[in-house]
Amino acid sequence: MIIVMKQGATPTNVESVVNRVEELGYKVHLSRGEARVIVGIIGADDYLVRSATFEVMDGVEKTVRVMQPYKLASRDFSQTDTVIDVGGVPIGGKRIAVMAGPCSVESREMVLEIAHAVKEAGATILRGGAFKPRSSPYSFQGLGEEGLRYLAEAREETGLPIITEVMTPGDVELVGDYADIFQVGARNTQNYSLLKALGKTDKPVFLKRGISGSIQELLMSAEYILSGGNMRVMVCERGIRTYETATRNTFDINAIPVLKQLTHLPVVADPSHGTGKWDLVGPVAKAGVAAGADALMIEVHPQPERAWSDGAQSLTLDHFAELMRELEAVAQAVGREI
């Protein structure tokens, strides 16, 4: 950490800061410029030093962190891209994995119909929500365990591994009995109790970026799971909240290459939530692949106008099949397969 003293900080101010650093057990490195003094803390794992310790001291202007706060998630920990094997489907390698399915599991028939259709079209993983975080207490909250059973049946019929959301630590065991991948939604990215519980499981975790989460916060949340002992985490860009109202969220395409630089974990793009409109899903899915995403998550529904949730952003089965064909060319153009 670097501590920038104010212009006009007194020698006593500087001395107090230096003493405080040394009291904490760190070595000091002092730079005296013409206008200001800079105090460097040497050898410190600086995210464990509380910056406020210094920010409230007289004569201190600001503190600047030098080191990244995450370790296991960082490229420093592993230069090699992590590949997560999910029931034989690799996520993170040359081949782009496609997770497709309905927002909510609505019925047994519906899930089976979708599972067969998306498999046919080339999807490798089936998604579907049984526990649904809804902004209104009066909205449909998901089928719960019944939904999980339908998903499991679809897996048995098609061979597709399944991913489904878990909302609270108390459900981790139940959801884990059915799911191949735990999904953590955007409203739970910083639900640390949940992240800690998932860190103790042995199943892969799909972690979405928060609704207005920073890239660093996403990796810090991944670190919660990794540091708990579960190294199979993938992170997902799903659009962030901005002032623009033309779309449901603003898909942060920059986040794809930024995450690829910062972490070895697989990076997933979710153009369904990233746009909120089915007719934008295709262009943004292609953009995600072109920018380097390792996987896609896409919502589909046989009759979007009758979907119980997220119908506006769901592709029909036909549109999904068409998109998969188009994505093949884009994947090849950037040296990938799909």
Next chain:
Amino acid sequence: MIIVMKQGATPTNVESVVNRVEELGYKVHLSRGEARVIVGIIGADDYLVRSATFEVMDGVEKTVRVMQPYKLASRDFSQTDTVIDVGGVPIGGKRIAVMAGPCSVESREMVLEIAHAVKEAGATILRGGAFKPRSSPYSFQGLGEEGLRYLAEAREETGLPIITEVMTPGDVELVGDYADIFQVGARNTQNYSLLKALGKTDKPVFLKRGISGSIQELLMSAEYILSGGNMRVMVCERGIRTYETATRNTFDINAIPVLKQLTHLPVVADPSHGTGKWDLVGPVAKAGVAAGADALMIEVHPQPERAWSDGAQSLTLDHFAELMRELEAVAQAVGREI
């Protein structure tokens, strides 16, 4: 709900929409303008009608909600301001309640020292965190039940009711054994499992606005608790995330009068998180009172430079006492007491 058809929508498009509305059991009201047709859904509790049902239909441009999605939290439900009694301390009336204390409970001595000091200065409720949501898994996570015991001891000594954070449904019972008010933090505003659990308790809930939550989302989250049966909820503006980096958050002062218009629930201002800097807490606390807040939450610490968390935004005990005196004049200027 109003459905705006596209310019050039065909009669068949309009007919399909009308049929779909009627199929859902609602009555239709059609307005034919020169350029467009507008389809109104009459008599519907329109937040239960899925807008996507229509947004994906041919010829539809957009849908517009007419009704508010929350009911129990709204002024339609109660024109009278709700006053919540917490161990004899009213929150929501003429007198502005002040909740003060440390970010984290660090030790028995520290909590007792602060409790006496803030009581002396005029605070009416003691705050303190025992379970701490921290962005890093390597940071101090709170003293847990030990911290709760210290808070309870401080209550016994000073008579101040206590408020403390609960992070997960599994802790509701434990925290409820000690706390007078459950605090829900900004990262858990949309932790619906937690909100449902709190809706079944009989203790007041202090609900913070999400880090980038909208005012409507805050009231919808309150609705989760209210609809669960617990009518004693207060909502808190604590700053939102914006592009401005001069402060930790941007305190949304507009939200204070907006919330007072929309809801009967008590409205709290948290200038500590709203600014992130101790020397801005005073001006923004005064602004909050001037704008109509019913209560304040303020972080204090005997030695902010040694605080285990949030030191940069904590007032010293002296600064807090001074601020309380200044707030008195502002409260009187707007017809309140403190």
Next chain:
Amino acid sequence: MIIVMKQGATPTNVESVVNRVEELGYKVHLSRGEARVIVGIIGADDYLVRSATFEVMDGVEKTVRVMQPYKLASRDFSQTDTVIDVGGVPIGGKRIAVMAGPCSVESREMVLEIAHAVKEAGATILRGGAFKPRSSPYSFQGLGEEGLRYLAEAREETGLPIITEVMTPGDVELVGDYADIFQVGARNTQNYSLLKALGKTDKPVFLKRGISGSIQELLMSAEYILSGGNMRVMVCERGIRTYETATRNTFDINAIPVLKQLTHLPVVADPSHGTGKWDLVGPVAKAGVAAGADALMIEVHPQPERAWSDGAQSLTLDHFAELMRELEAVAQAVGREI
């Protein structure tokens, strides 16, 4: 426009609103729901009706616009994509135009070197700034007319048309003497005096989205130029301001397909400003093409570490040439050429 009355609005409230609409010369269409009354204004070009006229009346909850405020820029005006011919280079057709060059024109030699290199690599238009909007009055402000002369010389040598920024109405004539395309920067997107002046010229205008401009505001600004008589406008997504600090701006990839839906004008992507970091320019340029952009604007510099401005986001000549080769495959994958 639709006027939503409050729950509990009195018959007199409704009557006043109806009278006001009729006084303005419009016809009224009344919908009486169970809980509320909706007043529709029929046949009005509703962006000319001041919504405040109604929003301040007793009993009115809100107003909702139905029509788009732009006309000449909209798809209603032209279903066919506009193709702008710039000295033989078409912008807006099957072939993706690439505008490349330095942020600032620094010297004659530098511009000529870059012009030859980017032409060789496949760029079709040369960019370069002679008048520079800089946030500090103490920073380099551009070479002015001297810079324009160097650009003109580069055009003469290479045949590449040139695009350069104009900052103020007083410079329109001077810049127009040299430039083939006027560039309007993100800080001037709503400089209406400038837009009006450009509406009277006969040269194409390249209009950037504002730093935190909405898509609708961008099209409204285009409308200023179009309604002045100059129909050759292209609009550019260049990243928006958000809370994310990992990149200079957040490139709004959604805006590309949204703009293609809303307007017939050519849509340009600027991954240099959209990311602010040279090593993200490639992935985001590919994403822009995959999402449907008609053109790209990319900053290059022979020695980015010595650039007088925007060095951090400038590609070296070699990296630019390499990117052009990679873009070819992506363009083909989406049925385009480059």
Next chain:
Amino acid sequence: MIIVMKQGATPTNVESVVNRVEELGYKVHLSRGEARVIVGIIGADDYLVRSATFEVMDGVEKTVRVMQPYKLASRDFSQTDTVIDVGGVPIGGKRIAVMAGPCSVESREMVLEIAHAVKEAGATILRGGAFKPRSSPYSFQGLGEEGLRYLAEAREETGLPIITEVMTPGDVELVGDYADIFQVGARNTQNYSLLKALGKTDKPVFLKRGISGSIQELLMSAEYILSGGNMRVMVCERGIRTYETATRNTFDINAIPVLKQLTHLPVVADPSHGTGKWDLVGPVAKAGVAAGADALMIEVHPQPERAWSDGAQSLTLDHFAELMRELEAVAQAVGREI
């Protein structure tokens, strides 16, 4: 400026950076931590050193600015609050100046009526727009010079100095012939050509924060005017653009005390644009005063429902008079007068 090297940067990387700093004529201060090397540039006016110079070099992770980029606007330049005299009305002293008037000048009668009324209520300066920046080219663009004449007549009748907006350098002379204070609107905060032109005049300038401008950018824009030789600048918080749609803008109350800390220039609050709704103007005006604003700008209109612009946020003459009475108590509570 501080240059943070990457973990794993080679000695050659460090040497190149050091050489580059010395080549630029600055002295280097090297700090070698256990994990990283930090290169400090000593004695440099660091906002003139281009950070990109270093950010693109091998082994560099990031650069951090130490000094503020503005000088004349800063507290380092003057510890004493600047008081601007406008025709006998001081702006910036103990007494809070109130600038009130219509958004647009609509007619001679209307301006005179308002001028008398706001003077009576206690306003000290008359505002009114003659040149209007409107997002639509089809909206009313202001009365132009005719409007300026009406304002001048109102000044003659009431003695109130007048403030009015100037949109482009070409109008500076004309507007200066009438106005006592030049107003720069939020869309022109970074119109550097305009700022330079105003720096050469001898009249006070009222500079609004950009629609999504940072506090630092506001002060940099003030610096453009100050460095041009015009030291009479006041800066205005008028709300920023965020994701929240309940209000037109989010009034950044934090900005008031932050600006008071950073600059000696008078700080104005504009609750009309800051909220966009007349019934929020009062609470937020009081909040602005409580937080330390030196002046207020408030829009009033005799019949807001008939205003040609901004009617929704305009107070009636009666409401304005009532607010002025309420503000008196708040001003006194914080040791000011109004």
